[in-house]
Amino acid sequence: MHDRLLDAASEVFAEEGFRGATTRKIAARANVNEVTLFRHFASKEELLAAAIDRQVEASIAMLARTPLPAEPHDVSAELGRFLAATLFGFAASHRAVRTSLGEWGHHPALDERLTGTSRYVSDRVERYLVAAQDRGLIRGDIDPVVAAQALIATIFAHGMLHQMMPERFPLDPEESVAMYLKIMLEGLRPLHAGGSA
Amino acid sequence: MHDRLLDAASEVFAEEGFRGATTRKIAARANVNEVTLFRHFASKEELLAAAIDRQVEASIAMLARTPLPAEPHDVSAELGRFLAATLFGFAASHRAVRTSLGEWGHHPALDERLTGTSRYVSDRVERYLVAAQDRGLIRGDIDPVVAAQALIATIFAHGMLHQMMPERFPLDPEESVAMYLKIMLEGLRPLHAGGSA
DNA sequence: GCGCATTGCAAGCAAGCACTTGCGTTCGCT
DNA sequence: AGCGAACGCAAGTGCTTGCTTGCAATGCGC
Numbered sequence: 001m002h003d004r005l006l007d008a009a010s011e012v013f014a015e016e017g018f019r020g021a022t023t024r025k026i027a028a029r030a031n032v033n034e035v036t037l038f039r040h041f042a043s044k045e046e047l048l049a050a051a052i053d054r055q056v057e058a059s060i061a062m063l064a065r066t067p068l069p070a071e072p073h074d075v076s077a078e079l080g081r082f083l084a085a086t087l088f089g090f091a092a093s094h095r096a097v098r099t100s101l102g103e104w105g106h107h108p109a110l111d112e113r114l115t116g117t118s119r120y121v122s123d124r125v126e127r128y129l130v131a132a133q134d135r136g137l138i139r140g141d142i143d144p145v146v147a148a149q150a151l152i153a154t155i156f157a158h159g160m161l162h163q164m165m166p167e168r169f170p171l172d173p174e175e176s177v178a179m180y181l182k183i184m185l186e187g188l189r190p191l192h193a194g195g196s197a
Numbered sequence: 198m199h200d201r202l203l204d205a206a207s208e209v210f211a212e213e214g215f216r217g218a219t220t221r222k223i224a225a226r227a228n229v230n231e232v233t234l235f236r237h238f239a240s241k242e243e244l245l246a247a248a249i250d251r252q253v254e255a256s257i258a259m260l261a262r263t264p265l266p267a268e269p270h271d272v273s274a275e276l277g278r279f280l281a282a283t284l285f286g287f288a289a290s291h292r293a294v295r296t297s298l299g300e301w302g303h304h305p306a307l308d309e310r311l312t313g314t315s316r317y318v319s320d321r322v323e324r325y326l327v328a329a330q331d332r333g334l335i336r337g338d339i340d341p342v343v344a345a346q347a348l349i350a351t352i353f354a355h356g357m358l359h360q361m362m363p364e365r366f367p368l369d370p371e372e373s374v375a376m377y378l379k380i381m382l383e384g385l386r387p388l389h390a391g392g393s394a
Numbered sequence: 395g396c397g398c399a400t401t402g403c404a405a406g407c408a409a410g411c412a413c414t415t416g417c418g419t420t421c422g423c424t
Numbered sequence: 425a426g427c428g429a430a431c432g433c434a435a436g437t438g439c440t441t442g443c444t445t446g447c448a449a450t451g452c453g454c
Contacts, residue, residue: 001400017299019216023442033402038443095302102214102299104361105292115362122365146376149366153354154347161350164301165312168319169346179343183381198430220412230432235413 002040004030009051014096018048018103018110049109055096056116059089063117068124072132076185079128083155084177086121090159091173098160122152138185147184154180199237201227206248211293215245215300215307246306252293253313256286260314265321269329273382276325280352281374283318287356288370295357319349335382344381351377 008030012021023044027034041047066085069078090097100114129144138147158176162169171179205227210218220241224231238244263282266275287294297311326341335344355373359366368376 017214036401044442098298098301101295101357104295142380143376147380149355150351150377150380153351153358157350157354158346160298179340180347183339183344183347186383233431241412
């Protein structure tokens with residue numbers, strides 16, 4: 001019951017946002033009486049906070065199954081796998097991601113939770129790129145933090161825009177990541193190694 | 198009065214979304230009686246549609262003051278100027294952009310309007326990159342549509358994430374665009390021209 | 395079989411919502 | 425001066441919201 005309410009709350013929140021996720025809708029989706037909802041959670045806000053926590057933990061656990069190695073070897077392959085998994089996750093929950101962006105800033109108690117997955121991803125990519133730069137696998141004259149930003153921002157935005165404007169962002173996750181990496185890794189390649197891929 | 202209501206509606210909608218933008222709040226922000234609002238617009242939905250139209254037209258007019266040339270010459274400088282202007286616009290209205298993303302899909306009458314600026318930008322960049330590819334200014338083995346996606350997605354996401362996680366996305370518009378272009382243009386450079394910048 | 399915890403159900407509450415009605419006031423125009 | 429358009433104000437309608445109350449039904453352990 002507890003879990004069913006959390007799942008229902010996540011779904012309705014993703015679809016309708018905080019204001020739209022009424023306690024009646026959540027209870028109905030969980031096949032539970034609205035009163036029962038308030039017997040499990042003191043308030044709507046508390047319920048949604050718990051529901052978002054659950055979702056973030058689940059998505060991070062999912063991403064943790066395709067980790068970035070601590071010591072980079074094949075940057076293209078390793079980043080490709082990780083970013084494809086990330087994009088896959090974003091695309092699967094694009095509605096929740098977009099809602100979170102819209103909702104961010106309105107409910108301070110929820111803000112930090114809402115950015116949890118993004119922080120996890122950017123953290124890993126940053127660390128990986130720093131390590132890759134230490135090993136001379138990518139060029140040394142750019143800030144790895146900025147490079148991580150560019151990569152994540154691209155993946156991130158593509159995951160949403162692909163759903164919103166499919167005629168303009170038509171590629172599926174694997175193709176997209178391959179193409180983006182084709183561009184970006186060429187741009188990140190050590191400068192002394194000239195020429196093509 | 199009409200215009201004051203439209204401005205107020207844009208502001209409140211950007212801050213609070215469709216549900217949060219109550220007619221009372223909009224009227225109060227415009228220093229107008231709520232009844233007057235309904236004498237100018239038949240419904241809340243009609244008001245917000247008109248308000249969003251206005252905002253989109255204004256932002257496109259702003260972007261049109263820094264156009265991309267029909268015939269590319271200096272890709273880095275020309276794209277840099279255009280994307281900096283785009284990022285500046287996104288950053289200035291980041292709250293509206295995020296709200297639009299969250300709201301998108303809920304009100305079919307608003308959806309097309311909400312993506313107006315994005316469509317304009319991706320349209321221009323796509324055409325520019327196609328022209329640049331025709332002239333051999335960027336490599337020929339990548340889809341210019343995909344390259345445009347990567348550029349816009351990066352600008353787009355940075356404009357939002359810079360506000361939400363300033364400690365992770367700290368650079369201001371000019372710096373950001375310069376860094377992103379440094380990476381991406383290196384990746385887009387014609388393959389026969391090896392070496393560094 | 396008894397007690398206790400968990401749920402459902404019907405009803406309701408105060409507040410907020412979009413939107414309406416009626417009436418009086420203030421204008422600029424002729 | 426007279427007229428009509430545009431506005432403010434007070435009040436109210438019917439609906440939805442988060443949340444509560446009271447009571448009856450179900451189930452599980454002892």
